[in-house]
Amino acid sequence: xxxxxxxESRLPLSLPYLCRQSADSFIDIHCPTEVYAMLxxxxxxEHAERVIxxxxxxxxxxxxxDLLELDAQRRVLxxxxxxxxxxxxxxxxxxxxxxxxKQDATAQIEEMRRVGDAIKVNDEKLRGLDDSMAAILMMIPxxxxxxxxxxxxxxxxxxxxxxxxKLPQEYRLNHIEIASKLGLLxxxxxxxxxxxGFGFYTGKGATLERAxxxxxxxxxxxxxxxxxxxxxxxxxRASMVGTGQIPKLEEDMYRCADDDLYLIPTAEVPLTNFFRxxxxxxxxxxxxxxxxxxxxxxxxxxYGKDTRGFLRVHQFNKVELVHFVKPENxxxxxxxxxxxxxxxxxxLELPYRVILLCSGDTSFNSAKTYDLEVWSPAEQKFLxxxxxxxxxxxxxRRANIRYRTPQGKLEHVHTLNGSGxxxxxxxxxxLEHHQREDGSIRIPEALRPYTRFDEIR
RNA sequence: GGAGAGGUGCGAGAGUGGUUGAAUCGGGCGGUCUCGAAAACCGUUAUACCGGCAACGGUAUCGAGGGUUCGAAUCCCUCCCUCUCCGCCA
Numbered sequence: 001x002x003x004x005x006x007x008e009s010r011l012p013l014s015l016p017y018l019c020r021q022s023a024d025s026f027i028d029i030h031c032p033t034e035v036y037a038m039l040x041x042x043x044x045x046e047h048a049e050r051v052i053x054x055x056x057x058x059x060x061x062x063x064x065x066d067l068l069e070l071d072a073q074r075r076v077l078x079x080x081x082x083x084x085x086x087x088x089x090x091x092x093x094x095x096x097x098x099x100x101x102k103q104d105a106t107a108q109i110e111e112m113r114r115v116g117d118a119i120k121v122n123d124e125k126l127r128g129l130d131d132s133m134a135a136i137l138m139m140i141p142x143x144x145x146x147x148x149x150x151x152x153x154x155x156x157x158x159x160x161x162x163x164x165x166k167l168p169q170e171y172r173l174n175h176i177e178i179a180s181k182l183g184l185l186x187x188x189x190x191x192x193x194x195x196x197g198f199g200f201y202t203g204k205g206a207t208l209e210r211a212x213x214x215x216x217x218x219x220x221x222x223x224x225x226x227x228x229x230x231x232x233x234x235x236x237r238a239s240m241v242g243t244g245q246i247p248k249l250e251e252d253m254y255r256c257a258d259d260d261l262y263l264i265p266t267a268e269v270p271l272t273n274f275f276r277x278x279x280x281x282x283x284x285x286x287x288x289x290x291x292x293x294x295x296x297x298x299x300x301x302x303y304g305k306d307t308r309g310f311l312r313v314h315q316f317n318k319v320e321l322v323h324f325v326k327p328e329n330x331x332x333x334x335x336x337x338x339x340x341x342x343x344x345x346x347x348l349e350l351p352y353r354v355i356l357l358c359s360g361d362t363s364f365n366s367a368k369t370y371d372l373e374v375w376s377p378a379e380q381k382f383l384x385x386x387x388x389x390x391x392x393x394x395x396x397r398r399a400n401i402r403y404r405t406p407q408g409k410l411e412h413v414h415t416l417n418g419s420g421x422x423x424x425x426x427x428x429x430x431l432e433h434h435q436r437e438d439g440s441i442r443i444p445e446a447l448r449p450y451t452r453f454d455e456i457r
Numbered sequence: 458g459g460a461g462a463g464g465u466g467c468g469a470g471a472g473u474g475g476u477u478g479a480a481u482c483g484g485g486c487g488g489u490c491u492c493g494a495a496a497a498c499c500g501u502u503a504u505a506c507c508g509g510c511a512a513c514g515g516u517a518u519c520g521a522g523g524g525u526u527c528g529a530a531u532c533c534c535u536c537c538c539u540c541u542c543c544g545c546c547a
Contacts, residue, residue, distance in 0.1 A: 041506090078507055082516040089516090092528040096475040105527080112527040236538095279467055281485095404467075408486050408502065 038244070038365075038394050039140055041133075045071060054143050057150050057359035062139035070136075074129045081122040088115050138247060142394040144359055145331070145368040151358025157371070158358065164351030164375045164382075172439065174378035175431040179205060181439060182456055184431070197299065197314040204456045208430070208443070209317060211450030212423050213292050216319040216344055220290040220420060224340045226321065229291035231270035234261040239273040242399035244365045254296045263296035267320035268417045273399060275324060280403040280413060286325040286333060290420065293318060318422040323415065324401065327393065330414035331368070334390040338370050341386045341420045347446040350374050350429050353382065367392045374429040383425045388418030 044051050045068065052064045091112050098105040149158055172178075179185040184205025190198040201209045220226040240246040240262050245253065254263040264270060271289045280287070295318050321340060325333045338354060345352045357369040366389035373382035393412035396402070402410045434442040440457035448454050 075507065078516080082507065085516060088527075092475070095527055099475080109527045116527070281467095404485070406486085410467090410504075 038137065038398050039143065040397070041071065041137070044068070044140070051140065051143070054359075055141060057144065058141045058362065058364070059152070059360045060139065060141045060364065062141070063136050064140065067133055067136040067140075070129055070133050074126065074133065077122060077126055077129065081119060081126065084115055084119050084122065088112055088119065091115070141364045142367050142391065144362060145390070148356070148362060148368055149358045150360075152360045153358075154361050156358035157361055158356045160354040160356050160370065162351075162353035163346075164353055172435060172437070175428040178431050178435060178439065178441070182441065184208070184456070185427075195314070197312070199313060204451075204453065205427075207451055207453075208447075208456070209423055209427065211447050212348075212421075212426060213317055213319060214450050215347065215447055216421055217290060217292060219344060219347065220319070220321065220340065223343070224288075224290075226288045226290035229267075229271055229274070229289045231264075231267050231274075231291050231293055233264055233270075233293055233296075234259075235264055235269055235273065236261060239269055239276065242273045242276050243269045243395055244398060245269060248364055252298050254298060264293060265297045266295050266318065266419075267291045267293035268322060271320060271322040272395060272401075272415055272417070275401045276399045278401060279410065280324065280401070282326070282403050282405060285403060285413065286323055286329065288324075289320075289322045291320055291322075293320065295422070313424060316422055316424040319420050320417060321388075321420040322417045324396075324413045325416065326403070327411070327414050330390050330392060330416060333414075334368065334370070334388065334416055337416055337418045338372070338388045341372055341388060341418055344421055345372065345374065345385075347444065348426065348430065349444045350426070350433055352385070363387075363389065365389070365391050365394050367394070374425065376429060377432050378428075383428065385425045385429070386419040386421055389416060391415045391417075 039051065044064065048064065048068055055062050055064060091108055095105045095108050095112075098108070149156060151157070173181065176185075176187075182205075183203050184201065186200040186202050190200050193200075200206075217228060221228050234256065237246065237260060240250075240253065245262075245265060249265070253265060255261070256263070270293070271291050274289070275287075295316050297314060299312060299314060321337060323333055323337060342352070342354070352372055352374045355371050355373065357366075357371060362369045369387055369389040371384050372386040372388070374385050375381075376383050392414050395415045396412040401413050401415070403413050405411055431441060434444065436442060436455075438457070440455050443451050443454050443456070
């Protein structure tokens with residue numbers, strides 16, 4: 001069944017994004033506070049209580065009250081400094097006039113020297129305040145959509161719908177056992193060659209992996225109206241800041257120190273930053289990108305959790321979906337995004353459920369997130385295979401992605417993204433669900449044109 | 458790795474110390490004309506922050522940071538980025 005997706009024009013190549021400078025301004029601490037603001041400072045000021053509650057509901061610890069105090073100080077200082085600068089500007093103009101008329105301006109110049117010194121002192125103080133404020137602002141999470149249930153952790157998430165009715169299901173071998181029996185994955189060699197948490201796909205395992213990536217991409221391109229992108233797998237620091245991985249998740253990134261590049265943890269980073277500092281044409285929205293990438297995660301601090309096989313690895317493959325939309329459409333678009341992913345799971349004939357994350361489980365950047373989970377008979381639990389989020393303008397503010405309204409106003413777009421899909425956990429589910437009594441694996445119909453075999457034995 | 462060029466508004470592109478927030482062209486928006494459209498013509502068109510109910514006023518912004526100066530897009534220093542040529546290489 002075809003998802004009722006909006007048909008969009010493909011990305012027009014005439015867009016001017018290719019000529020834009022990249023801005024490393026994000027990473028320099030001495031830049032206007034607004035650049036850092038993920039939530040609008042004015043919004044925080046006017047809705048302090050809501051921001052504080054929201055921060056708490058997300059289990060975050062930003063010092064919102066301190067921010068407000070600093071802000072009050074800053075505003076007084078700004079007013080004072082602006083007044084000083086005004087006198088200087090007025091006087092400078094007068095001096096220019098006097099010089100032109102060959103009058104002596106020594107007294108004025110002397111006076112302005114003192115004003116200039118005062119300005120310098122104030123600017124110094126302002127910079128200190130800005131830095132302190134920026135540090136707090138960076139830690140304030142996105143506001144949640146009102147529909148998001150308040151809750152502590154995953155236990156409070158809400159199931160929206162499910163195609164996984166008859167649980168638990170029988171299985172004979174878990175994915176590690178069957179993969180090793182059929183020669184599809186090799187973790188020992190992965191550990192030898194790279195380290196723990198890396199693996200080889202071998203033989204038909206590699207083919208199956210590649211087939212899934214291609215199936216996903218083709219469905220998104222041909223059925224769901226996406227533009228395919230193949231992004232760089234390493235990005236600069238400004239990009240990581242732009243999508244919010246830095247500073248919060250910095251220790252989870254692989255970094256190439258010599259070149260100050262980061263291996264991407266998801267294609268979301270390059271695909272969203274594609275439009276960093278750009279102004280999009282209203283008529284081009286929504287823009288929907290799909291892109292394959294390898295994803296690299298250090299998973300620092302998560303050892304001992306889901307460490308078996310391919311459940312949690314340092315490198316995995318994923319097709320990522322990223323939408324740039326007009327604010328008024330973003331929640332409708334989120335539903336479509338989820339449907340695009342469900343369509344893949346249906347094609348793979350895997351049972352899954354869609355859950356709405358509660359406040360405490362919703363990520364820092366997100367206003368509303370649906371997770372898609374596939375049942376693992378071996379693990380006896382649901383495995384997260386996709387996370388679809390609406391970031392509203394949170395990322396767009398950080399990455400400075402705007403569009404021009406029909407009235408000619410510049411406004412931030414809303415960004416959404418979702419995995420569509422990450423293959424490693426899908427591989428786990430495939431090996432468990434499509435396992436036959438004799439230990440062979442049945443390839444679902446939709447995949448056969450890509451694998452060119454219909455079973456693995 | 459070696460050598461050079463350059464980073465200005467939505468885009469292209471002027472501008473080398475004093476009404477330059479920034480010429481000009483293009484784009485967008487509004488209008489005239491038209492049954493409608495195109496063309497032509499006219500007008501208009503940056504963002505952020507602070508103050509103000511508002512009209513409006515102030516400040517900042519020409520890659521980033523620092524310096525010189527009464528005054529910096531313009532001069533000096535540092536850094537970042539992009540492009541071109543040569544070398545190396547998939």
